[in-house]
Amino acid sequence: MGMTMTQKILADHANLTSVKAGDLIEAELDLVLGNDITSPVAIHEIDKMKVEGVFNKDKIALVMDHFVPNKDIKSAQHCKCVREFACKHDITNYFDVGEMGIEHALLPEKGLTVAGDVIIGADSHTCTYGALGAFSTGVGSTDMAAGMATGKAWFKVPSAIKFKLINKPAKWISGKDIILHIIGMIGVDGALYKSMEFVGDGIKYLSMDDRFTIANMAIEAGGKNGIFPVDDVAIEYMKEHSKRPYKVYEPDEDAQYDEEYVIDLSTLKPTVSFPHLPSNTRTIDNVGDIKIDQVVIGSCTNGRLDDLRIAAKVLEGKHVAKGIRVIILPATQKIYLQAMEEGLLRTFIEAGAVVSTPTCGPCLGGYMGILAENERCISTTNRNFVGRMGHVDSEIYLASPAVAAASAITGKITNPEDI
Amino acid sequence: MKEAYGKVFKYGDNVDTDVIIPARYLNSSEPSELAKHCMEDIDKEFVNEVQEGDIIVANKNFGCGSSREHAPISIKASGVSCVIAETFARIFYRNSINIGLPIVECPEAAKEIMAGDKVKVDFDTGIITDETTNKQYQGQAFPPFMQKIIDSEGLVNYINNK
Numbered sequence: 001m002g003m004t005m006t007q008k009i010l011a012d013h014a015n016l017t018s019v020k021a022g023d024l025i026e027a028e029l030d031l032v033l034g035n036d037i038t039s040p041v042a043i044h045e046i047d048k049m050k051v052e053g054v055f056n057k058d059k060i061a062l063v064m065d066h067f068v069p070n071k072d073i074k075s076a077q078h079c080k081c082v083r084e085f086a087c088k089h090d091i092t093n094y095f096d097v098g099e100m101g102i103e104h105a106l107l108p109e110k111g112l113t114v115a116g117d118v119i120i121g122a123d124s125h126t127c128t129y130g131a132l133g134a135f136s137t138g139v140g141s142t143d144m145a146a147g148m149a150t151g152k153a154w155f156k157v158p159s160a161i162k163f164k165l166i167n168k169p170a171k172w173i174s175g176k177d178i179i180l181h182i183i184g185m186i187g188v189d190g191a192l193y194k195s196m197e198f199v200g201d202g203i204k205y206l207s208m209d210d211r212f213t214i215a216n217m218a219i220e221a222g223g224k225n226g227i228f229p230v231d232d233v234a235i236e237y238m239k240e241h242s243k244r245p246y247k248v249y250e251p252d253e254d255a256q257y258d259e260e261y262v263i264d265l266s267t268l269k270p271t272v273s274f275p276h277l278p279s280n281t282r283t284i285d286n287v288g289d290i291k292i293d294q295v296v297i298g299s300c301t302n303g304r305l306d307d308l309r310i311a312a313k314v315l316e317g318k319h320v321a322k323g324i325r326v327i328i329l330p331a332t333q334k335i336y337l338q339a340m341e342e343g344l345l346r347t348f349i350e351a352g353a354v355v356s357t358p359t360c361g362p363c364l365g366g367y368m369g370i371l372a373e374n375e376r377c378i379s380t381t382n383r384n385f386v387g388r389m390g391h392v393d394s395e396i397y398l399a400s401p402a403v404a405a406a407s408a409i410t411g412k413i414t415n416p417e418d419i
Numbered sequence: 420m421k422e423a424y425g426k427v428f429k430y431g432d433n434v435d436t437d438v439i440i441p442a443r444y445l446n447s448s449e450p451s452e453l454a455k456h457c458m459e460d461i462d463k464e465f466v467n468e469v470q471e472g473d474i475i476v477a478n479k480n481f482g483c484g485s486s487r488e489h490a491p492i493s494i495k496a497s498g499v500s501c502v503i504a505e506t507f508a509r510i511f512y513r514n515s516i517n518i519g520l521p522i523v524e525c526p527e528a529a530k531e532i533m534a535g536d537k538v539k540v541d542f543d544t545g546i547i548t549d550e551t552t553n554k555q556y557q558g559q560a561f562p563p564f565m566q567k568i569i570d571s572e573g574l575v576n577y578i579n580n581k
Contacts, residue, residue: 041448041488045575067446074446124486124510140488140514142574188433189480193509222480224509277433364442364485383484385437387460 002252004160005227006195009135009249013118021159021256029059030134031112032147033121035103035360036064036075039082041141042122046149054089055151061093061112062086063103066360068096071367101332101358104128104216104300108208109332111242115230116249120144120153125300125382127218131211132238133230133248138219158224160195161186162257165202167266172416174310175210176302176380176400179217180271182263184281192222194258197251199229202265208237209306216301217382220278272378272413273398276386284403290413292397294377295320296389297404298329298356299363302380305335307401312344314405314416315351321411326353327362327369353408365389371396378407422541423500423521425472428458428465429534434477435484436511440493448489450496457493471498474540476532478504482511491515501540503547503558505529516565519573523547525558542566 003011003018011019013027034042039062046054054060062082067075079096086094093112100106104125107113115133119126124138139153147153163182183190196218203211211228218226228234230248238246269283297303297311308330320326328348330336336358339345345355362369363381371377371390376397379389384396397413406416438461440453447453458465475494481504482490491514494502502515505526515522521542528547532538536551545560561569571577 037442037445038486038488041492044448048575048579050579072446078446078448122486122488124484126486138486138510140486140491140510140517142488142517143513146574146578188483189506189508192480192506219510222483222508364437364445366442366445383435383437385435385484387441388437392460 001256002254004195004255005197005249005251006135006160006225007157009116009118010155010157019157021157023157024154025157026152026154027118029120029147029151029153030117031059031061031119032144033061033103033107033119033123033126034144035066035123036068036079036082037066038122038141038144040078042145042148043081043085045142045145049145049149051149054148057090058092059151060091060148061107062091063095063106064097064100065102065358066364067366068100068359069357099333102300102303102360105304105331105335108132108212109241109334111244114238114242114244114246115234116247120147124219125216127223127225128212128216128300130215130218130225130227131208132234133228135225135227137225158193158195159258160197161191162260163196163198164200164260164262165198165265166200166262167202167264168205169202169265170268172270172402173265173268174400174402175206175213177268177271178263178265179214180273180278180281180398181268183217183221183278184271186221188220188277188279189222191218193224196221196223196226198226203228204231207306208233209304212304213301220382270400270403270415272403273384275384275395278382278384278398284415287413290397291376292324292378292407292412293375294369294371295324295326295404295408296362296369296377296379296381297401298331299360299381300331301382302401303329303331303335305338307380308335308339308344311401311405312347314402314419315408316347318351318409320352320408324408324411326408327356328353329356329358331358333358362389378404378413380404421543422539423472423474424539425474425500426470427532427534427536427538428469428473428475429532430461430475430477432479433483434461434481436482436487436490437484439482439490440487445487445489450492453489453493454496457497466497469497469499472500473498474538475499475502476529478529479506481507483508486510488514488518491518491520495520503528503540516568517574519569519571521569523558525556528556528558
């Protein structure tokens with residue numbers, strides 16, 4: 001029986017000629033990732049293990065991105081714990097303030113994730129690297145600890161759903177609109193335990209940044225991973241960013257899929273997820289009159305250069321509505337610098353937005369944009385669960401950078417076409 | 420641990436890790452500290468009412484969202500002895516096994532068991548007994564290696580004991 005792209009990568013890393021959905025395997029890991037929230041728990045666990053050190057100091061990435069620069073004493077203690085661990089084990093890829101970025105934007109940019117890799121990360125959005133044709137998935141801190149100690153992890157081989165993206169995206173349609181449309185269609189557990197494999201001629205119109213956004217939110221449909229074919233766009237990206245060899249896997253022609261969906265990108269409309277689930281989607285022409293208090297543009301989902309460019313294009317020469325707080329967070333230092341050189345930061349500041357250092361802060365209600373009771377935020381982040389960004393009676397609407405920027409100008413959820 | 424026995428707290432679909440343990444408390448990783456805020460954003464009375472051994476029953480996709488192991492840690496530290504659901508989000512499932520929190524998938528039990536019922540779960544057989552309604556359900560029994568991880572109170576002890 002043929003294998004999917006994901007199954008082929010897993011088989012190779014388990015030294016098996018073939019695997020099938022449901023098999024329990026142990027796979028070699030190319031990278032183990034943790035951040036300032038999940039790593040301290042993993043370090044506590046690894047301290048309890050009877051092991052000498054880590055399996056490979058070059059294949060571990062520790063990124064301080066959630067609560068840095070530290071928001072309080074407890075989060076400072078957490079970072080200190082990780083810093084000391086990184087120093088003790090001479091971890092090559094430890095990224096602290098000044099070098100750090102939001103992990104899932106930073107690692108591909110640093111060339112640490114390439115096609116054919118098997119990657120686990122103690123962060124649910126680790127599935128982002130599937131955009132480059134890697135198998136990558138989120139795990140918890142104990143799995144991260146076992147991965148750091150042994151370089152291996154056990155997996156149940158997933159079955160897959162195929163998403164065939166066809167035709168050129170309509171105007172204003174970004175990766176975010178595509179993935180919100182898909183989650184709205186299949187639900188927040190529509191791909192539970194499964195791979196989401198993206199194929200089709202529509203992919204060639206999607207930039208790497210669009211693909212990162214789509215793979216990033218596979219977890220929001222319950223998916224184990226999201227994965228794209230490796231085409232010229234992906235190869236060019238890897239050559240520009242990485243010195244590591246990559247390996248291209250293609251699904252077998254007779255690979256089995258549980259379901260298959262065809263999505264015509266030319267017919268999509270900008271899409272918004274209403275509270276309190278990412279699957280609660282409406283197209284922009286059906287949102288009604290939703291007044292907002294805050295706009296967040298950033299995160300591992302939408303804090304990359306393409307996202308900032310489109311936001312700046314919408315905000316250029318305009319001003320945000322009176323009383324609306326607009327917070328823009330470039331995802332890495334490099335993106336920050338590029339945004340500065342292109343004049344995007346000037347556009348944002350002149351429009352009345354603030355520009356923050358890279359951090360996950362507001363996305364998970366940590367800091368840098370917490371909502372009060374009954375406040376509403378339109379956000380380019382990935383989750384709109386109850387209380388996610390602050391008060392339990394606040395509301396989050398998920399959207400693309402274009403929709404978020406347009407909404408900043410009017411103070412209510414707005415189609416960028418109307419600006 | 421061979422069985423769980425306790426009073427049921429009942430929740431619906433898609434209970435996410437943000438309501439199980441809100442991120443504003445993730446500046447701590449101390450189990451007792453996390454337990455003080457367990458389920459806070461979905462059920463403010465949970466921490467006041469939960470007793471050692473109690474059982475959480477929920478519907479689809481329990482534990483969806485973030486990979487924070489703090490979520491099953493806070494549930495376990497609050498005294499809960501088992502979570503029964505129709506389905507679990509996959510990272511939450513792994514994390515629960517890895518820290519030694521027993522979880523059982525059983526759609527019928529998840530649907531029929533009500534809040535406040537007294538329920539017993541036998542981990543060897545997967546049999547769930549609702550003593551309030553006198554009904555029995557066949558939940559998914561753990562494969563032996565998972566049972567050993569739970570008996571060892573988590574993956575780390577299991578690896579060390581091997």
